[in-house]
Amino acid sequence: MxxxxxxxxxxxxxxxxxxxxxxxxxxxxxxxxxxxxxxxxxxxxxENKDLLITELYRELEERIYAAVLVGYDPEKPIRERFLYLGTAVLGYFIANPLDFRYLEQFHNSPYGMAYRRDRISGKREDRDMYRELFEGGVAQQVVKDFPLAILFALTFGPLLAVARDHILNFIVLDDELILRTIEACWDGVKR
Amino acid sequence: MxxxxxxxxxxxxxxxxxxxxxxxxxxxxxxxxxxxxxxxxxxxxxENKDLLITELYRELEERIYAAVLVGYDPEKPIRERFLYLGTAVLGYFIANPLDFRYLEQFHNSPYGMAYRRDRISGKREDRDMYRELFEGGVAQQVVKDFPLAILFALTFGPLLAVARDHILNFIVLDDELILRTIEACWDGVKR
DNA sequence: GCTTACAGAATGAATGTTCATTCCGCTGTA
DNA sequence: TACAGCGGAATGAACATTCATTCTGTAAGC
The missing domain is CATH 1.10.10.60 (Homeodomain-like)
Incomplete structure (x- = not known):
């Protein structure tokens, strides 16, 4: 090898x-x-297990970002971009359940907490399509005027919950149900 | 002692x-x-650490259920009940951050997975106000016609995410913001 | 009222196990 | 032959759990 x-x-x-x-x-x-x-x-x-774990996390983040970026058009209207981004991540997770489970483990661990704290406090410049999308949406008055964190919660909360349920075989998602679910998220977020 | x-x-x-x-x-x-x-x-x-952990979980569940039940009126219209239940749980979590953090740990562990599996497969009869509420809502065509699990995701997904962010000091929730957030969840769930 | 005996609780040092990490001898290659 | 790269046994630290011992409160005996 x-x-x-x-x-x-x-x-x-x-x-x-x-x-x-x-x-x-x-x-x-x-x-x-x-x-x-x-x-x-x-x-x-x-060097040690911790570094293996965080390094692996970084690689996954990269992969997902790349996968979602394909097909994203920042010129499209807000709603359309929202639906695209939603279905794209959810689709990725369903196609790569191991990645999803790993991310969940990571987020719910001390590693993830520290990471998140850094990100929020801006120590990581994040080239985040989602942030951009929401900020644009609020500016255009298409999206409810909430702090960013709440818009994230309204979107990713259901998304992750649904992905988890699917991957653990508690429900079965098909394309139509996925789309309807993301649309429901949009209903929660839109003005 | x-x-x-x-x-x-x-x-x-x-x-x-x-x-x-x-x-x-x-x-x-x-x-x-x-x-x-x-x-x-x-x-x-x-008897051992596992039993301590699951027993503690059961006690917490009981406490939360009791806290939320106070003030719940099953006769009120769906939307009103939804808003009440939402603010009540969120309020409980904010007032009892340790309980919240413990529940999260539990849910994201093998203990929680097993527990959830049992619950879904109906091994635990749950006297669940939420289930009842959603089933009523779907029947009355007030709520989108989704599988129960998705309605749960649309509601608790954001709720838990927001509670987590607040407890970890990533955002500050006041009563107004809480209400607006739950209303946004309702927008996602309602027809 | 005071002392002694005893049962049940409580204790924490000792035990055995499960890892992460290290170390050293081995192997295939140049 | 020399050496880089490997493997996996050896090491030591961190725990859950046990158990021989100590403590405490109660009640009988005087």
Whole structure:
């Protein structure tokens, strides 16, 4: 196995094990096994478990951002962009349940809390389409005049809940139901 | 300290430590310390950590249910009941941030998954005002015709997100903003 | 009223287990 | 032969849980 290939295997295995069993249910030995490498080998690529975890998070964020960006047209009207972005993320999560589960684990952990705090306090410049969309919507009086955080909550709250329910097999989403759900979110957000 | 008093101290300490540091950041020794009892003492009241955790969850659920029930009038129109239930839970969470943080930890853990699975598959008869409310709303054609799980997502998704943001000091909610937020949820759910 | 005996509670040091991380000998390659 | 890269056993720290011991309150015996 070549060097970058091995690194990839480790990342893939970590994603799978952690998504399925949580940070604490996924010992390094288990990840190493799944990746088909020795336990010590992981430490040739990642200084420690924490760094593996945050690095993996960053890679996922990147992937999702890239996936959603394809097909996004910032010139379209607000409502249309909102529906696109909503269905795109939800679609990504449904197509990549492991990614979704991993993100959830991450967000609900001390790692995620720190990360979020940084982001809100602006330590991370985020090239965020969503922020831009909402700010535009409020300015054009198409969207309710709420603080950004509440608009996010009204959108991503249902989105993530629905993705979770689908991935855990509590409901079955088809394209029509997805669209209707995002439209309902829009009803909550629009003026 | 009397016997039930001591049990209470243990439960209170467990709530606080777990809410603040997560299940894995709250060793039994730490909980015992906070409760002012010996480590072994906890085991006189709870067979093991798992049982302490699930028992505490049940107690919290009970408290919240009781708190919200006060002032709920099943005779009122759907919209009014929806707004009441929304503000009531959100208000409870804001007044009891530890309870909220604990519930979140619980839901995002294997404990919570199992619990949820049981609930959905109907193994727990739940005397759920929310379910009843939505079912009534759909029947009266006041509420969009969605599966129950989606209506829950549209309501609790934003609610929990907003509660989290407030408790972590990412936003500040006042009564007016709370009401407007719940109204926005209603916009998402109503026909 | 005072002392002694005893049962049930409480305690916390000791135990065994589960990891993350380290270390050193091995192997395939140049 | 020399060496980079690996593997996986060894190490030590962090815990949950146990259990031999200590404490406390109650009640019988005087």
């Amino acid at each position: 070549s060097k970058p290939e091995k690194r990839d295997e480790i990342v893939r295995a970590a994603l799978e094990m952690i998504a399925e069993h949580g940070f604490h249910g996924a010992p390094m030995a288990m990840i190493a096994d799944k990746a088909g490498v020795g336990a010590g080998t992981i430490y040739r690529y990642f | 009397s016997k039930p008093e001591k049990r209470d101290e243990i439960v209170r300490a467990a709530l606080e430590m777990i809410a603040e540091h997560g299940f894995h950041g709250a060793p039994m020794a730490m909980i015992a310390d906070k409760a002012g009892v010996g480590a072994g003492t906890i085991y006189r009241y709870f």
